[in-house]
Every structure is written in structure tokens, then in C-alpha cells.
Amino acid sequence: MPSPTHLDEPRQFRILYRDFLVRLVDLEIVSSGGDPMDLVVNAAAILSAVSFVFGIIVVNLRSAPRLALWGFEEFLFRVTLVVVGLLTVLAWNALLPERRDSLVLGPLPIRLRTIVVAKSAAIATAVGGAVVAMNVFVGLGYPVVVATPYTLVGVVASVAAYWIAAFSGAFFVFCALLAAQGVLAQMVSYRIFLRISAAMQLAALVLILGSFFVAPPMASPKGLSAPESQRWLQVLPSYWCLGLFEKLMGSPQSFFAVLAGRAVRNTAIAMMVAGVAYFLAWSRSLRRIVEEPDIQPGDRTRTAARLGRALANQFLDRPLDRAIFLFTGRTMARSRQHRLLFAIFGGIGIPFAIASVRSFLMGTYKDRWDLPNAPVAAVGLLLLAIAVGGSRAVFSMPLSLAANWIFKITAVYRPANYFAAVRKSLYLLIVGPVWAISSVFYLAVWPAEPAIEHCLILALAAALLVEGFFYQFRKIPFACSYLPGGSDMKFKIGIYAGLFLIGVSMVSSIEIWALQQPVRVVVIVAALAAWTVRWHRLNKEFDESPFNRVQFEDLPQAEVSPLDLRQDGQWLGDQAWVESIDTTMGRTRWQRVRPFAAGFALLLIGGIIYEQIGEWRDRRRFPQIGKSVNIGARSLNISCIGEGSPTVVFESDQASASVIWSSVQNEVSRFARACWYDRAGYGWSDAGPFPNHADTAARDLHALLAAAGVSPPYILVGDQFGAFHVRVFRGYYPAETAGMVLVEPWNEDTTVSIHNHFEPLRPGVVAFMKTLSLIGLSRFLADPPGKHPGAFTSEEWEEARALLRQPKTLAARVKEPPIWISGELARKAGRFGDLPVVVLTSGIPSDTWYDETYERRVTLNSKLAQLSTRGKQTIVTNSQHRVLFEAPEAIVEAVREVIDEARGKSGADDRT
């Protein structure tokens, strides 16, 4: 028999090391059919997959300049540090001695140092393993790509530098968290330590995730040396890793030396403090833990408990609802792991919300934050989505699975009652408070009307999120086991996260657009409500299926058939039931489609009524200006004022109501007769032929002027697209044209590709646009008038915008393209001879929406003016693009100039 003092310490170490390592993964949550190692393998697989993706990206960076890669390097280190930080936070309870360690290991003949070394080794394995998994591909690929010199020694040195930097950062993060916990453990009693430690864990989680999402990009020479960056560089370890790596690679930059020094120094300090605190924790705390009283006194105030009970009594009638609500609330409040999981979601969502409004915080957003805007609107939606999605994840995480027998024994209600109780708890515990806090914020910050509308939309969005996330959710919270190894879990997470971020931004933008008009709000609210009701009905049908039951065991994926070696029928029974669910609930195809068809029909009818009412209102508000003149099969509208000859005729841009010429017309009428008219399909003119290029428009104008008794000669003023029409008119009727003013004219050389589409489709598009307008969609989608240019009153501007909403106008806008045809017609109209021509060009440089540069435009306009021996280009210095809006006086002056030239040539003043 061996001596009583002989201890096989290596064997003890191996046993304890394995136990501590496995205990970092909570075994209790795993389904009875699951393997805890699956959880570990899954986590390692995810990290390695991410590393692989980064490795692929690295291959494409070979030719990038070194300077441009700093941001990517810093990102790689940041990801590693976040992973280590999260792992440390998740294993928070296992870092320092626990009560279980004291009570189980205390009586055994094991030296304290064996326990400490085993635990340290287990934690180091987990942390080191995470760093390796995270960098297994990119940690080899990236250093090889950037190695200098590109020799074997250089490559090895580069790889070593990368891993040294990565591990340095990882150890800093880990030791800093451990030090914080260890120092706290020495300062307070064990009971108080447990409470503060829980809060510290959550704070660490939010800090780690927040620093990942909110940290500003500074990885450039300017960023790293800027004074305003130094504060961030003091506290962001990912930049220290960057500095250490670059310094080891031989970079001469002084800021890297500073950062590298910081990395080494801070890591050393963290390791020292963590080491001392860890040693003290084990040597002093074990006994303290055992000496704590067996029964912890209850919370005397129990305020939270009273509040929970009051809420339950106030809002929930049925005992079952109250039971589920109180159980859910108490578990989330008291279970550290569930709080942590929820905090992970919060830790991701809150930084995203901050990032959403970062432009406001930095003062770079162009609009006011206290008026409705998409970034601020997105915050509420983001928080709700995170809250509901996080709840879904948390509710699925089991707690004390062995105790869920009580739910099975007391299953005296239909399953639908339990599912309804879960949803009620979710609304009362999570959704309600988040919505309420968001609503208070918006009501305080925004004007009342849009704030109320936004709160209503948020409420409906919340209901929709609940119905969506909890679709076919058959569990009592925390009472169903978890089966790791879901084959599509990793992909689902990535896809849903990406779609979610895009969705929130898009939805918020649509909402802000909708808030501009009450009818849009009504439509959005009705659509959300209908959608919510639909989902709710689907869920209710599923819940009330007679074969439904509450789920207590997670099921394997459908692709994997369980062997059911226990042969108790539990799994196979559940699996068979799930597969037998008729998701159509026995409805025929027509029955399933009918609600959508009915909704669509209602929308159409509502849209038509909305359009008719809108047109009626527009007719009343905006009576006809001018008179309708018959030119044959149709009539065109023309408005003329003033006296004299030649007559000035204004030709509008494409998609522009001619009434906007009114202010210029008034000024010109002081010294000449001035007329504007509506092209076919615009304003108060009838719809025109298809197609309606510059030739048709020119002939229409000629017929109109003749029928209206407006005698030549004419001074033609063409704005942008309208310049093509006036050039073609001059080409057809040169004797009737006394001069031209071309305002920011489109040029046939640069407008070749505008509105070029598959031409055989154009008739269909015309009909489609007209239909959209007839059912009210164009009116619904149209932007509000917005701020009116200074040359117009708000009423005039509103009238101009309203005229563009007409069905015939939408169709007209499609009948006029392709633009290049009108451009070619203008080119064929030839030179201008000795016609007085003024070409107005904006003086403030800007590129057009069809990618014509300012310099090219000036050159082309100059050449256009030179098509006449008496042509000139005038630069309008106080205009950027729309001379008609920004500097109408320049047009009036140009018209006067051309009239004077024209009268000078004719030798007569025909003003009577």
C-alpha cells in the first residue's frame, strides 16, 4: 500500500484540467441526445470559417500598397480581441474559485497549486484555442502576403510577428478582465462580489461589443498621428496590436513605436495584476466561500418581485398567464447565463443604434435630428428587433432542464393556452417596455404628429416581429433542451444579420418618406396591420391544431434521422408529428390566395378613388391658366401676356410644368409679348401622340401659335431639353424665328444614352405608367413639393408639382424619350445662320446627372453659340444648374438682348 502522503500530481492535474476545460461549456443546456463537444466543435468551426473567408480576401490584397492594408490589419486584430473578450465573459464564472470547487475539491487530498495550475491551463487552452481557430487561415496567409523581404526568413519573421501581436492583444484582454474580477474579489465579501460581478460581466460584454462597432477608423498616417485620435488610441488594444505587428515588421513610423510600447507595457501590467489577483483569489477566497452561510438571506425589500406581481395582476387575468409571465421574468432576472445572452444581443444592437446616429453625434448629418429622419427612426426599430430576436434566443436557452417535469405534470390546459401565455409575457416583459421607452424619446424629441405616427408604426412593427420571430414557437421559455449542431445555423445567422441591417435602414427610409403625407401613413399602417393580423392568424391556427403539444426536447434537423436507440418513441413521435404538420392547414390554393387577392382588389379600388379625389381637388385648387386651343384632333394650352413683336415663346424642359415660366413671363411682358404653352400631355394640354419627339413637338407648337393667333416672328426660349425643340422649330420654320435663348441646353453629343431602353417595350411602359397613375400610385409615391426655389411662391411651386402628377403627364414623360432622337433632330436642323442666339450656362461648376462634366458643358455650349454668327455664351455666375430657378433675371436679360438684336436687324421696333 502506498504512503498516505504520496500524490500522483500529474494524474490529478490531467483529470482536473479536463474537467475544468469541459466545464467552460455548460453541459446542462444540451439536449439529452446531444454531445457537449458538438458545441465546442461548432464554435471552432465558425471561427475557422471566418478565418477562411478572411484568408480568401487576403489573396486579393497582394498588389495593394502597404499603407492601405493597415485598416485591414487592425480589423483582424480587433476581431480576435473581441472573440477572446466574449469567451472570457462567457466563462466569467469559471475564472475564479467557485463554491463548487471549494466544496467538492476542498475535502480531497489535492494541493492547491495543482488545482490552480489545472484551472489556469484549462483557461489558457480555451483562450489560445480561440485565437488559433480565429487566425488559423488568415494568420498564415496575411503575413505571407505582406512579408518583407519575401524570403523564407522574411516570411517566417512575418508570421511570427503576426502571432506575437495577436496573442499579445488576446492576453491583454483576457488578463485585464481577469484582473478586474480578481481585484473586486479581494475588496468585498463573496456575496457582494457575486452581485457586482454579474453587473461587471454585462458591462464588459457591452464594452467589448461596443468597441467593435463604434471604434472610429484611424488606421492611416493621418489618423494615427492626429491629436484627436490619441484619446482613442490610448484605449483601443487592437491599435496597439497593429503597432506591435508593424514595429516587429520593421516599420520606421514613430506612431507604431508608441503603440507597440503601449502593447507591451499594458499587457505586462495586466498580466501582473491578473496573476497577483488570481493567486490571492485562490489562496484566500476558497476558505471564505466555504464559510459563507448555507442559506443566503432573501431580499428584504423585494421591490422587483412586488413590481412583477403587480404587473401580472394588472394585465393578466388567467393564472396560467401569470405563472408563465412570473417564471419568465424571474428567470431572466436571476439567471446569469440568460442575462448574459440577452446582453449579447443588446451589446450588438446598442452599438449599431449608436452607429446609426453617429453622423448626428459627429455633427456631419445634413438634416436636423429633432425633425423626422431615417437614422433616428431606425434606432427604435433596431432596438425592438434586437429585443424580440434576443428574447427568441434567450427563451430557447434551457435552465435546470431536470426541473421541467413540473410543466409536464401540470399540463392541464391546451397547448395553445401556453403559447399565448408566452407571447403575453414577451409583450409585457420586453416589447412593451422597449416600445414605451422609445415612444417617450420620440414624443420628447420630434413634433407631436410625426412622433405619434412613428410610435404607431413601431407598435405594429413590434407585433409583426413577435409574430415572425415566434412563428411555430412551441416551447415554454427555458424548459426545452438545446441540441447543438444545427447544420444551417451558421449560415442562417450570417444571412439574417445581413438582411436585418439592410432591412432596418431601408424600412426607416420608407417610413420617413411615408410620414411626409397622411395618406401614406394610412397605407403603411394598414399594410402593417394586415400583415400582422395575417401572421397572427397563421400562428393561432398552428397553436390550436388538435395535434399540437408543448415541446420539451429539441429535435434534430430533418436531414438527419435519429436512430432512437432508446426506443421510447419520444423523438420519433415528435419528429413524425412535426413532419406531418400540414402548414397549409387543409386549405385549397384558392383559399390561401383569396385574402391576398381581396387585399389587392381593395388596394386597387382605394387607389382609384384616391386618384379621382386628388384630381378633383387639384382642379379646384389649380384652375386653368391660359386657354385651350384646338390644333386638330386635340387641344393645347397657351398663356400669352404683354404686347409687341417679336413674340417670346417659352419651351419647357422635360418633366417640367410650363406654368413655372410665369415669373419670367411677367418680367418679359413689360417689354414684349410673352407666351408659354403646355406640350402635349403636360399641364392643361391634351395627351399627345406616341412617340412625341422634337419634330412632333415643333409642329404642334407651330400649329398652336397659328391657331391661337400669335403671329411670327418668334423669339424662342428653350430650357434644357426644350432647347432641342426650339432648334428643330427654327430648322422647320427659319423665317418665323427671330432669335433664340437656350437655357442650359442639353447637347446631342452627351445625351445619347439618356432614357435609352428596349424600345419595343416603350408602348407597354407608357401604358404601365398611365395605369400606375390612374390607380393613384404616382400621386402616392410623389415627393411633397419641398422647399420652393426663390423665384416662386410656395403655391406656384405646389401647383407645378401637382400638374406633374397627372396620368397623361406621366405617360408624356415616357413618350418623349429616347432623348437622342430629339438630339439628332436638333443636330440635323443645322446651323443658325446670323440668328441672334444667347446660350446661358451656369457659372457654379457642377456635373449633370447624366455625367456631363462642367468643363465639357461650357465647351459644348460655346460651340452651340458659335453655330450662329451672332451667337454668344453667357455665364450666369449665381446659378449652379437650374438658371430658371436660381437666376431667372438672367433669362429675362438674355431675352431682352436677343429682342434688341432682332429688332436692330429688322430696323424697327414693333412694340405697339
Place this chain on the structure above:
Amino acid sequence: MLELRGVVKLFSLTPAVNKVSFIARAGEVTGYLGPNGSGKSTTLKMITGLLDPTEGQILFNGVPIQQDRISYKQRLGYVPEEPQLYPHLTGAEYLEMVGQLRGIPDRILSEKVDGFLHLLSLHPDRHVQISSYSKGMRQKILLAAALLHNPDLILLDEPFSGLDVSSGLVLRGLIRELAAHGKVVLFSSHELETVERVSHRIVILHKGRVVANDSIEQLRELMSLPTLEDIFSQLAVEQDTASVTREMLELIER
């Protein structure tokens, strides 16, 4: 009346319970005995509905329990062998939750919960989380939870485990009184003396089969053995206890 007819339960083709049939009547206490691994807890779990039998039927008052599980569970009270409770809830919260899950109105429920906590000497610790409770305290919570709703059928699996002497005496008296009030009481225990004192009938299980099913007096007479311990040793104990004791001492001193 609770009746089991030819109930079989197989785990991996091995019968844990093999054609077990017996009747537990209202107004009687039926003791359910057997060595570890004989199938007692499995039988009780099947009676509670936590497990489904592979073969056979379980009837309560002549109606198969699968026919209307909900109303059956409304009349069933169960104390499991393992005191698996939610550790983060306090004793009072746990009882309140169970009562609410059973649909007991709040006013009556709070009276009952308070009363049980007082009677079981748990009132001072009612706001303490169950994680701090001793084994006996947890057992009392389980007992209270099983009786809150005045069940007609009471299943007790090792109910005396962890109880102190006075609580054990209380429970013994309670079991008798419950039966006297017309309940069906089926309980299993390793404490043969207690079973002998409390039970009207005994069912002994050995390797999944019923080896005895009769009143204690009848069994004594049939087997000519004076105590239940002797009867049990004869029917269900295979080990030579003296020999096992000797060998264990040798192992310890090796």
C-alpha cells in the same frame, strides 16, 4: 381506483417494467417496493404520463389515462424521487407558480401556500431561493406542490428522503389521512418499517416483474414471515448481505 394492466416498458429492447398489473384503490395506501433498478420509478413515471408504456394500459377510475390527459393530470399529485426544482425561484414563488399552472384562483392559492409553508416550517425561508435549500426543505416543497390542488390520486416516490424525524412523522400521518379521505395513495419507499406501518397493500417489484401484490397481513400469513423486511428479503433481495459486507471491509482495508 388506479389500475395497471400488463404494463410493459422497454428501453433498448430491455424490459424495465415487464407485465406489471395491480390495483390501487381509493381509501387505501398502496406501498410500492423493490430494489434499486427494479422499475419502481419507471412505473410511477408512466402513471404520471411522463413516459408512455410500450404495452399495456393504465386506467384511472376505469378510464385509460391517455383518453383525457388534461383532466387526469388535474386530479394527479406527484412527488418525484429526485427533488428537481428551479433553483432560482424561492419556495413561495415555486408553490405559487405550480398553483397558477393548475389554475387555482389567487385568493385560495395564497392561503394554501402560506398555510403549507407554515405547517412545513418553511415560512421563515419562503423568500430564499431554492438553490440554498437543504434536501429536506426541497422535499417539503415538492410535497406541498403535489397537494396544493387537492388531488384524487397521489403518487409519492421516496417521499421521506431527506426529511427530519418530525417531518417524517407528519408525512406518515398525512398519508394515512389522505387515504382515509378517499384518495388513492401509491407510494414507494426504501423505508420498509414506514411502509409496513402506513400501507394497506403492498406491491413488490423485482427485475421489472410483480412478485407480490397483497395486503401485508396476507403476505405475512402466506410466507410465514413476521416482518415486511423478511418478506422483501425473501422475494427481492438476491445478494447475500453478510458476504457483501465482508467483502467491502476487505476492499476498504486493502
